Amino acid sequence: MNRVIILIIAVSFIVTGMAFANQDITKVKISDAMKIEKPVDLNQQSQAVPVQQIPLPQGAIAVSPGTVVGTTWYDYQTNGSTGNRVAKTTCGTHMSWMNAVGGYPGTRHIYYNFRNPAGVFTWPGVGMQVNTGVGAGYTTLDYGAGGVGMVAYHQVALGGVKLAVDASCGAGIFTIYDPADTVLGVGHLWPYIAYDNGGRVQLVATENATGGQKVGHTFSNNPAVWPPMQAFNNGDDVMDVSPMVTASSTNNKVALVWTRPRPNPPVDQYNNDVCYLESTNGTTWNYATYTNITNYLATDTIRAYTDVDAVYDKSGNLHIIWNTPFYDEVNGTVSVDACLLWHWSAATGIDMIANGWFASFPGAWNRSISKMSIGVDSCNNLFAVWTQFNATDVSAGGRSNGDLFMSYSSDGGTTWSTPANLTNSQTPGCLAGNCDSDHWSSLDEKVDDNLRILYINDKDAGGIPQTEGSGTENPVMYFEYPNPLCQPQGACCDVNMVPDTYPINVPPGGSFGLTGFIANPTSAPIATDVWVGVKYLTSFFQLWYFANIPLNPGQFLSAHMNQAVPGFAPLGTYTYIAYCGDRPTNVKCDSAFFSFSVVGGRIEGGYDAWTLEGGFDAGNTPNEYAAGSYPNPFNATTTITYVIPTAGNVNLAVYNIAGQKVATLVDGYNEAGPHSVTWDAANYSSGIYFYKLSAGEKVFTERMTLLK
Numbered sequence: 001m002n003r004v005i006i007l008i009i010a011v012s013f014i015v016t017g018m019a020f021a022n023q024d025i026t027k028v029k030i031s032d033a034m035k036i037e038k039p040v041d042l043n044q045q046s047q048a049v050p051v052q053q054i055p056l057p058q059g060a061i062a063v064s065p066g067t068v069v070g071t072t073w074y075d076y077q078t079n080g081s082t083g084n085r086v087a088k089t090t091c092g093t094h095m096s097w098m099n100a101v102g103g104y105p106g107t108r109h110i111y112y113n114f115r116n117p118a119g120v121f122t123w124p125g126v127g128m129q130v131n132t133g134v135g136a137g138y139t140t141l142d143y144g145a146g147g148v149g150m151v152a153y154h155q156v157a158l159g160g161v162k163l164a165v166d167a168s169c170g171a172g173i174f175t176i177y178d179p180a181d182t183v184l185g186v187g188h189l190w191p192y193i194a195y196d197n198g199g200r201v202q203l204v205a206t207e208n209a210t211g212g213q214k215v216g217h218t219f220s221n222n223p224a225v226w227p228p229m230q231a232f233n234n235g236d237d238v239m240d241v242s243p244m245v246t247a248s249s250t251n252n253k254v255a256l257v258w259t260r261p262r263p264n265p266p267v268d269q270y271n272n273d274v275c276y277l278e279s280t281n282g283t284t285w286n287y288a289t290y291t292n293i294t295n296y297l298a299t300d301t302i303r304a305y306t307d308v309d310a311v312y313d314k315s316g317n318l319h320i321i322w323n324t325p326f327y328d329e330v331n332g333t334v335s336v337d338a339c340l341l342w343h344w345s346a347a348t349g350i351d352m353i354a355n356g357w358f359a360s361f362p363g364a365w366n367r368s369i370s371k372m373s374i375g376v377d378s379c380n381n382l383f384a385v386w387t388q389f390n391a392t393d394v395s396a397g398g399r400s401n402g403d404l405f406m407s408y409s410s411d412g413g414t415t416w417s418t419p420a421n422l423t424n425s426q427t428p429g430c431l432a433g434n435c436d437s438d439h440w441s442s443l444d445e446k447v448d449d450n451l452r453i454l455y456i457n458d459k460d461a462g463g464i465p466q467t468e469g470s471g472t473e474n475p476v477m478y479f480e481y482p483n484p485l486c487q488p489q490g491a492c493c494d495v496n497m498v499p500d501t502y503p504i505n506v507p508p509g510g511s512f513g514l515t516g517f518i519a520n521p522t523s524a525p526i527a528t529d530v531w532v533g534v535k536y537l538t539s540f541f542q543l544w545y546f547a548n549i550p551l552n553p554g555q556f557l558s559a560h561m562n563q564a565v566p567g568f569a570p571l572g573t574y575t576y577i578a579y580c581g582d583r584p585t586n587v588k589c590d591s592a593f594f595s596f597s598v599v600g601g602r603i604e605g606g607y608d609a610w611t612l613e614g615g616f617d618a619g620n621t622p623n624e625y626a627a628g629s630y631p632n633p634f635n636a637t638t639t640i641t642y643v644i645p646t647a648g649n650v651n652l653a654v655y656n657i658a659g660q661k662v663a664t665l666v667d668g669y670n671e672a673g674p675h676s677v678t679w680d681a682a683n684y685s686s687g688i689y690f691y692k693l694s695a696g697e698k699v700f701t702e703r704m705t706l707l708k
Helices: 030-036
Strands: 027-029 067-072 086-089 092-101 107-115 137-143 149-155 160-166 174-177 186-195 201-207 215-220 244-247 254-261 272-279 308-312 318-328 333-345 349-356 369-376 382-388 403-409 437-443 450-458 474-482 494-499 511-519 526-536 541-551 556-564 572-580 587-598 626-630 637-644 648-656 661-670 673-680 687-695 698-706
Touching (some): 067 092, 086 137, 086 450, 092 137, 092 474, 107 149, 149 186, 149 201, 160 201, 244 308, 272 318, 308 369, 318 382, 333 369, 333 382, 349 382, 349 403, 369 437, 382 450, 637 648, 648 673, 661 673
Antiparallel strands (some): 067 474, 092 107, 137 149, 149 160, 160 174, 186 201, 244 254, 254 272, 318 333, 333 349, 369 382, 437 450, 494 511, 526 541, 526 572, 572 587, 626 637, 648 687
């Protein structure tokens, strides 16, 4: 049998300590950097600049993974902290972004899309406009009671900060409210919001001013009524659009986090500490008291910049991440590329996540590591996602193309895994319109089986509001990446495969994209066989990929692939299965399961072309367990097929999303081999259901979606 090697991209992480002597990084006078990195959109949407306008051609995405949920001529999404632009609730996933219609700068609007639990987008590939009027920009979002989407943005022409609240979950029928958004009579822009456990929308925004801006905060449990906005950080000014807000999902804590200018001169946008202000109940605030977690000294050669993010874990502990460029207070210089990425919590103190101390050409308001987000899962594992630039993947226009990277921590942030490239879309030397620069990402702060990321696939690197590059129409990408830490583990490694889009219905001879993921969750290095196969539900198995790879403790690797479906493939449902270990004593990694359907005209003789490997032995007795359902999603009926290697008692039951058993399909003795049973759900309402198969020591659970 032919074996195809899994291509895995390893990302090296070199910790250089605090003696950063790399002379390749670019250091400039602070005054010169400030001339280049000017705030944009202070009073209106950006003014027109003479740029080439390049529309998005069909099939323009070469490598970058995910689903196109819309497009934008505004590659920029934030000036500073990236904030939350994607959030999943029980009824689906919300996402928002900023666009300029008809080319940059165009007429700027806020767009929204919604993905239901079956993976179907309400406005596939385009989204829908949220705002009325013109000039809306710089959006963040969260969801409120009943899972309804809430989208914040600013619109100077209509008075500043706006909050759009949907009529129901995913309806796209928004009512627009006008929060109190002035401090001392000066309007505020660039809003960040969070919905807290007490049913309040917490909102922060930054003053519409130059040379120092006050940050305001307000909150309300009625979007039509807002108390006056209050200045925090002791009433002083900030130099960057960094302030953001996060709320705990397990208690009533809310935190305001920002990069605050150090009390000693010089006062500039690079000379910051990281500070936070916390309320334990979401309503009682002391705006004059804050906690400084960095307290940089004049002799330190790093400072906090404009990017910061924060999240509460499931125990109610606050976690903050930020980046630090080189900063020489004595000589008045700053790096415009190299930086480091850090994490803080009260329990761990400050620890490094990633080292970006290398040359790159990221453009204004960005560094080698920028636009970072942090999320947490139910196991209190932490995940950081960011854009990373280098000096080798550079566009023809001289700007570095970005890739999205991720690192995780299973010990509260004390140690972090080797960063891995999630998008891996190098296009060095690309011309405008042909680049794959993945940037301005936002990670859903609530992680479950997957990390949900919204990002811009910029077709010409650099930020167009900073007059960097050409005006290109860029895909807005929604990408789900498997959680490496809360998944079933094999004897030595985790393997997962995640497709770009659901559902997957391909004809024989067609193809679809997927990302392969391999992790070592143990405390020792391993060198292991890893292979991924495809099982047809009637029980035969084909080996399609194979790899022998070394993995260090906590290390994970990934690669994006296009999977071809052979022209001889018979129609039906196929399931990916992954294995870890030295053959033949392998361990199946159940987390790798997902199904796809082969549809269309069937080519006769296809069965003879498949090689059986591991599914049945010569005596036609199965030597492994397997289960799957088809169709899924389904209308009225679906068939659950399972294979057991030894005879014994089997229980197969169906549960609703509340965990209540609604049907028992099998409960008794089964012979070894394949079995199938049909569930007739004609009398059940549409929604999410789960089947649970218990056979021997194995338990299989799969989600099924009933659509009527």
